[in-house]
Amino acid sequence: MQSGVYRGVSAAERAAERRARLLEAGLTVWANPDTRTTMTAVCAEAGLSERYFYESFSGLDALLEAVMDRIAAEIEETSRQAAEHAGEDPAARAQASIRAFVRLLLDDPRKGRVAIVESVAIPELRRRRTELLRHLAHQSALEAREFFGPRDRSENADETAGLLFVGGMAELVTAWLDGTLRASADEIVEAASRALVGLYR
Structure with missing residues (x-):
């Protein structure tokens, strides 16, 4: 050596x-x-x-926070790449982005359970979970302006819509993963896509 x-x-x-x-x-x-x-x-x-x-x-919390950060980065990158390959139609780009996210959860259910469900149970990680959700909401707002154009909406209106969408998605996925909501992946994608388009159009 x-x-x-x-x-x-x-x-x-x-x-x-x-x-x-x-x-x-x-x-x-x-x-x-x-x-x-x-x-x-x-x-x-x-x-x-x-x-x-x-x-x-430095400790267990640091590891778990790193796990959450890695999942959030993967969600962001996977969704972005899917949208880029979906063509120019805004609705198609939105649906491709959401479908990629749902597919990620289906391919490895551990990721959704940890990032969205289990992280709530650990007080020390709730702050980081909130930060990551708000970051994803901000990215959603930026991408929506790219998908749909600014139209007559303010940036603040886009940020508000982003928080509504990401917060709603978190609750939707939580109910889906814990079995409260019985729906197919296609139904989840369709409902979320309609919501996203409706918020920004």
């Missing part, structure tokens, strides 16, 4: 790989209602010792 390189992998790369394993383990443990979310449980799931946990995170 020379200069921190072992079998062709640098020390920084190994640390990044361990961090990724801890994030994935945190997502798995946190999303499981039958498992108590602790640092010990996360380390066991990742197959790493607590020493390596503290290499990347």
Whole structure:
């Protein structure tokens, strides 16, 4: 081993790989209602010792916040890319963006459960959840102006609509994930798309 390189992998790369394993383990443990979310449980799931946990995170809350941040970034990027590939029609772009979000939740239900449902139960993370929802609401407002044009709406009106839409989506997805609302993915996409278009047109 020379200069921190072992079998062709640098020390920084190994640390990044361990961090990724801890994030994935945190997502798995946190999303499981039958498992108590602790640092010990996360380390066991990742197959790493607590020493390596503290290499990347100051504590459990820091890990869980990083899990939330990663999911929010994925939602934002996935939705944006879908809209960009949907053509020029504003309604089609809105529907593609929402469909990509719903597909993400179907492909990995852990992500919706953690970011929207479980995060409410931890007081220390509620602030971050609120910040992320407001960030997504702001992005929704910016994208809506791009999709539909400014028309006669003010920026403040767009921000208000963004908060209504994202807050409503959070409640809709919560009810969908916990089984209170029985609806197909297509029905969720259709309802959310109508709401988004109605708010901005």
